Amino acid sequence: MTKMASEMTALKIPVQAEVHYRMDVSFRFNVTPFIARQNVNVYLLSQVGNLLSAGEPVLLLGEQPYWKVPVFCAYPEFKRREKVAELAVDMNSGAILLDHSDPSSPQEIEQRAEAAHHSITASPTG
Numbered sequence: 187m188t189k190m191a192s193e194m195t196a197l198k199i200p201v202q203a204e205v206h207y208r209m210d211v212s213f214r215f216n217v218t219p220f221i222a223r224q225n226v227n228v229y230l231l232s233q234v235g236n237l238l239s240a241g242e243p244v245l246l247l248g249e250q251p252y253w254k255v256p257v258f259c260a261y262p263e264f265k266r267r268e269k270v271a272e273l274a275v276d277m278n279s280g281a282i283l284l285d286h287s288d289p290s291s292p293q294e295i296e297q298r299a300e301a302a303h304h305s306i307t308a309s310p311t312g
Contacts, residue, residue, distance in 0.1 A: 213251050213277060219243040222253035222275040229273070229282050230257065233292040237261070238299065243275070251277050252286060259299040264306050270298040 199205065217225075219242070226240035241256035257271035271294075274286035284290045289298065 209247070216278045217253065217275060217280040219245075219253065221280055222255055225275055225280045225282065226255045226257065226273050230295075234295050235299070238270070238295070240273075241269070246274075252283060253277065254286075257295065259302060261303060261306055266306060268299075268302040268306070270302055271295045 222243045223240045230238040230240065237260045239258055239260065241258055243253040243255045246252055246254050253275040255273050255275055256269050257273055258267045259270045260267050272288050274283040275281070276283055289295055
């Protein structure tokens with residue numbers, strides 16, 4: 187079963203308020219979680235570097251549903267893996283949606299990976 191997520195801004199709700207929430211969304215899965223993850227891995231290898239890999243995609247529902255895929259950087263010398271980004275993948279085409287991603291460029295992903303590496307090497311436990 188796929189985990190589904192929907193992001194909403196916080197509402198002002200009084201204590202013990204009774205809330206009924208219903209959501210009806212229809213769309214076709216042209217891109218499965220497996221394909222979304224593959225597309226992110228190909229993008230990372232071609233645009234950023236070889237120590238990065240995609241994690242498990244999460245479905246975000248909204249006007250334009252898309253997959254949010256965590257990006258991890260491996261640091262084999264420290265036997266660690268750190269999350270450095272989240273890339274969005276279009277549900278219809280499988281394209282990487284940089285405008286919905288964090289960060290929104292390959293250079294920023296590389297900078298975050300380098301910052302994580304510096305943080306690990308500066309740590310006494312490394």
